[in-house]
Amino acid sequence: MKEKEIFDKLVNAEDDTMDILTDMCPEITDAELDRLLAVTERKYKMKKKDKDRAEKDNDITMSENEVSGVERVRRPAWLTPIATAASVVLVAGIVLGSVIMLNRQAKSGNGSGVDQPAVTATTADTTEITTTATGTSVTNTASTTQTTTETTAETTLYTTVPFVAPAAEDIYVDNELGDIALELFKEYDEIDLLRNAAGVEVDTQDGLRFAADPEVEIRSTCYDTHQGEKGIAYYIHVTDSRFSCLEDIRRYLRSVLSEGLYERLFGDSMASGFDELEQNEVLDKEHMKQWIEYRGKLYQYCPYGGWEKLPVVFSDSYPVIIADKTETSCTAYFPEWYIEVDNVENCVCMEVKLILDPEFNDWRIDNVQQFEGRHYGELYDMLNS
Structure with missing residues (x-):
């Protein structure tokens, strides 16, 4: 009953209630969300396994109000917390995962305003999954008339690519x-911190404000009020000793990533060459990137919402x-x-x-x-x- 009440409250929650929930929930990557849900599922299975073992050891079968076995007895008191704990763990994981996903969508405004590279994984049965800032689409390439949200590759919470063990x-x-x-x-x-505009020292008193390209629906954070604002692209001055220009960022990334992986993750994340543009004027889509050089200084886009790891x-x-x-x-x-x-x-x-x-x-x-x-x-x- 309590689980049902939890879901009823979420389903019937007003917008402001959901905003509060999503704002309280940290922003995490897709991989971390998958792992969080995996841990939740694993703990649920462990607790359920304990309950099932206890039933078997005592030769009893659980029902809602009573148990049956060699003779009809009352449900042992110590079994109820185990069953309840398993359910609560599962419910909590589902709710937290749902709130995190809502948080990600609400705070990104269907995208951070910065073009994010699409990530495509293809499974053995040619089911193609394309993930972008606005969501995930799944298309079965074996049939042009069929769309599915399931994959038939190895079932795993971590990846759609099947594990191939070396010899x-x-x-x-x-x-x-x-x-x-x-x-x-x-x-x-x-x-990963850099990809989410975190882990870099900035000057909170030195920022830029541009009108966003009308083709880009964004919601970024004002560096003065720290409030989210739609249709405005806010940037903040990077003062990190590691980075004084775009080339410094590239050099740092390439100290870890191959050229191919760098291009896949960050190949379209930097822009320069628009020094003539005045603040408050429209910054076009081609230059609305995560990092920009503007009149001799390096700036970083201010996405809406926090990000934790x-x-x-x-x-x-x-x-x-x-x-x-x-x-x-x-x-x-x-x-x-x-x-x-x-x-x-x-x-x-x-x-x-x-x-x-x-x-x-x-x-x-x-x-x-x-x-x-x-x-x-x-x-x-x-x-x-």
């Missing part, structure tokens, strides 16, 4: 290369596993947890592909995928056996 004879531990892969990934994780942790107990190494490429696998190190079955298996970048003659990340923790466990067992 047992091709995996090993290389401490030096493993350290390189892990450190590059940690910097890659920090780059779940802390990521690693464990020295589980090595970075190297696979498919050539003279110019390799793949690294390692476990990752959120907030605290847990059982390896509850980790996220990270697959990081590295290439030897010819521009720098050094290793760079060329692709990152995340899979269920059991896949790292499988590789770890293969390595030890």
